[in-house]
Amino acid sequence: LPCVQGSSLGTADTQGGTLVTANYPLPAGMVREGLRVEEAAALIGCGRTKIFELIREGRLRTVKLGSRTIVPRAEVLRLLDPTPHDQDAA
Numbered sequence: 027l028p029c030v031q032g033s034s035l036g037t038a039d040t041q042g043g044t045l046v047t048a049n050y051p052l053p054a055g056m057v058r059e060g061l062r063v064e065e066a067a068a069l070i071g072c073g074r075t076k077i078f079e080l081i082r083e084g085r086l087r088t089v090k091l092g093s094r095t096i097v098p099r100a101e102v103l104r105l106l107d108p109t110p111h112d113q114d115a116a
Contacts, residue, residue, distance in 0.1 A: 059099045060089070066097035070106065080105070 052058065061069070066086075067077045077097070080086035086105055089096045 057099070060096040061099060061102065063095055063097060066102050069102050 063074050063077050067074050070077070077086065081088055081095070086097065087101050089098065
């Protein structure tokens with residue numbers, strides 16, 4: 027998944043080739059592995075409320091860093107993966 031671009035989630039600096047996400051510049055081509063709830067929601071295509079619902083239900087794992095809730099990019103990809111994960115191997 028590409029870095030989130032748009033309004034408050036990040037903008038592309040076309041002059042220097044640097045992608046700015048969540049107010050922290052990243053070198054071109056680099057992708058953040060830890061996403062804010064808002065960024066995870068934008069990547070999935072839902073709102074913050076739905077992300078917190080998925081977290082409460084245990085369907086989306088997070089990491090707490092102080093008061094911040096960080097959603098690992100791998101968790102977003104796992105959630106969007108159409109392959110069933112809860113089935114026993116036959």
